[in-house]
Structure formats: structure tokens, C-alpha cells
Amino acid sequence: MVSDCGRGVNFVFDPILIFGIGIFPAMGIRGAAVATVAGYLLSMILAFALLLGKKQKVQIKIKGFHLQKQMIRRIFAFGLPSFIMNALSSFMVTFVNLFLVAYSDTAIAFFGAYFKVQQLIVMTVNGLIQGCLPVMRFNYGAGSSGRLHSAFRYGTALVTGMMILGTLAVILFPAQILGLFTASEAMRSFGISAMRIMATSYLFCGLSTMISTYFQATEKVGSSMAIQLCRQLLFLVPSLWCLDKLFHLNGIWLAFPVAETATLLVALVMMAWYRHKTIS
Numbered sequence: 001m002v003s004d005c006g007r008g009v010n011f012v013f014d015p016i017l018i019f020g021i022g023i024f025p026a027m028g029i030r031g032a033a034v035a036t037v038a039g040y041l042l043s044m045i046l047a048f049a050l051l052l053g054k055k056q057k058v059q060i061k062i063k064g065f066h067l068q069k070q071m072i073r074r075i076f077a078f079g080l081p082s083f084i085m086n087a088l089s090s091f092m093v094t095f096v097n098l099f100l101v102a103y104s105d106t107a108i109a110f111f112g113a114y115f116k117v118q119q120l121i122v123m124t125v126n127g128l129i130q131g132c133l134p135v136m137r138f139n140y141g142a143g144s145s146g147r148l149h150s151a152f153r154y155g156t157a158l159v160t161g162m163m164i165l166g167t168l169a170v171i172l173f174p175a176q177i178l179g180l181f182t183a184s185e186a187m188r189s190f191g192i193s194a195m196r197i198m199a200t201s202y203l204f205c206g207l208s209t210m211i212s213t214y215f216q217a218t219e220k221v222g223s224s225m226a227i228q229l230c231r232q233l234l235f236l237v238p239s240l241w242c243l244d245k246l247f248h249l250n251g252i253w254l255a256f257p258v259a260e261t262a263t264l265l266v267a268l269v270m271m272a273w274y275r276h277k278t279i280s
Contacts, residue, residue: 006043007123010035011116015181032112078137081216081224082130085209088232096252099240103249106184110191113181114198121166125159125206129213136217148218156210163206170199190249197253204260205231211267220274227267235259 013035020026027034093115100107132155139147170177174195178188208227215224236259243251243258 005046006039006041007120008039009042010039011120013038014113014116019182021182077221078216078219080221081212081228084225085126085212085228085232088228092232092236095237096240099244099252104186106186107190107249110178110183110187110194113178113183113187114191114195117170117177117195118198118202121163121170121202122205125162125166126209128158128162129155129206129209132210133213133217136214140218152210152214156207159206159210160203163202167199167202170202171196194250194253197250198256201257201260204257204264208260208264208267211271214271215274223270223274227263227270230263230266231260235262 014032015021016024017027017031017035018029020031024031093111096111097108100111132151135151136148136155139145139151174192175188177195178191183191208231212224212227215221215227236255239255239259239262240252243255245251247254
């Protein structure tokens with residue numbers, strides 16, 4: 001919820017500060033940067049307020065505090081897949097822009113607007129997925145495989161439902177969404193179809209991320225990281241290069257559902273292999 005508030009501020013103030021709406025001046029790229037920093041700042045303030053609030057059941061106390069090297073190593077090891085997922089997201093935007101710069105500044109501006117919409121949907125779902133992580137991790141540590149798999153099944157069902165809603169929203173209302181960013185006619189000419197193409201990747205993204213989180217919860221860190229690397233690097237980069245050569249600008253948009261579909265297939269194979277190994 002805290003991170004969603006930050007993303008909401010970023011989403012609202014991006015077009016306001018970029019193009020200059022109402023009392024706000026047109027700041028261009030600087031406006032996008034200011035909106036991003038403001039969103040992160042709000043998230044940080046809310047997180048500290050909740051963490052240090054007097055009504056919290058778990059209170060932070062300095063007395064008796066000491067570091068345990070083994071515990072720190074385990075925290076870093078099991079948190080690494082989540083870190084990679086967030087780091088690769090920034091890398092992905094930069095890499096896609098390297099392809100788009102060959103077409104036009106409008107294409108780059110469109111992808112920036114689309115990425116904000118995607119983050120609003122995908123990161124909201126990721127909030128649910130990260131909420132499932134401690135539940136699955138706790139039951140795995142307690143040896144309760146029934147509850148572990150139950151949490152995974154219910155989480156997967158919720159993620160699938162949310163991703164379907166997100167996909168339908170973008171497919172049905174791309175013009176209205178672009179209107180929030182005061183898109184030009186040039187941007188609308190290719191942006192509406194581009195949003196519909198890329199939105200088809202949401203469902204595959206949610207399922208593969210859920211499987212990756214399951215592996216993270218059950219101490220299969222390598223498998224979890226492999227899925228994240230496939231999503232935003234190993235499959236996406238070759239797809240961008242090949243489809244750009246074949247279909248030009250439309251190929252860049254197609255690369256996203258292609259990469260997500262391939263990643264989901266790999267994740268399902270890995271899950272089936274681990275299940276078979278466990279049963280055997």
C-alpha cells in the first residue's frame with residue numbers, strides 16, 4: 001500500500017509536470033524526474049511513519065540489538081531475486097529506449113507513458129505476490145507443505161484475476177489511458193495498438209513471477225533468479241533484436257509478450273521438474 005501511494009503520486013504528477021498543467025510549469029524530462037523523486041519520498045515517509053508508529057505491535061528497540069552474520073547472509077541470499085527483479089526493470093527501460101531512439105522521440109515518450117501504466121498494474125500485483133512470500137516461507141520452514149501449496153494456489157488465482165482485469169483495462173481503454181498523458185495524434189497513431197499488444201504479456205508475467213516467488217520461499221534461490229533473468233534479459237533482449245529486424249517498430253512491442261510467454265514456459269517446466277523430483 002505504501003509503495004502504491006508513491007506510484008500514484010508519480011502517475012498523477014508525471015503528465016502535470018512534464019507538459020505543465022494548471023499552476024504547474026512545463027518541465028519536460030525534469031518534471032518526470034521530480035515526479036519520480038516525489039513518489040519515492042512519499043513512500044519513504046509513509047513507511048517510516050508506519051514502522052515507528054506507536055500503534056504497531058512490533059516495536060523497534062535499540063536495546064539488546066546485535067548483528068548475526070549468518071542471519072544477514074540468509075537475508076541477502078533470499079532477498080536477491082526481488083532485488084534483481086527491481087534492478088532489471090530499470091535496465092530494461094534503458095535497453096528498450098536504445099531501440100526506440102532509431103524511430104522517434106515520440107516512440108520514446110510513448111514507452112515512458114506506457115511503462116508508468118504497466119508499473120501501476122504489475123507492481124500492484126507484485127505487492128500481492130510479495131505478501132504471499134512470507135506466508136509461503138513460514139509454512140515451508142514449519143514443514144507444512146499443505147498450507148504452503150494452498151497459499152501458492154490461492155495467490156496464483158488472485159494474481160491471475162488481477163492480471164486479467166489489468167489486461168482488459170489496457171486493451172479496452174488505450175485511448176483514454178493515453179489521454180491522461182495528453183498524447184499527441186502521432187503518439188496515438190501507433191500507441192493504441194502498441195498498448196494492446198504489450199498488455200497481452202501481463203498474465204504470463206504474473207504467473208511466472210508467482211512461480212519465481214514460490215522458488216524464493218522454498219530456498220531455490222537460483223531457480224527464482226533464473227526466471228527473473230529470463231523475463232527481463234535473456235529472452236527479452238534477443239526478442240527485441242530479432243523482432244525489430246523483422247517487424248520494425250511493431251516488433252519491439254511484440255517482443256514483450258514473446259519474452260513473457262517463453263519465460264512462463266520455462267517456469268512451468270522448472271516447477272514440474274521440482275514437483276517430479278519431490279515425489280520421486
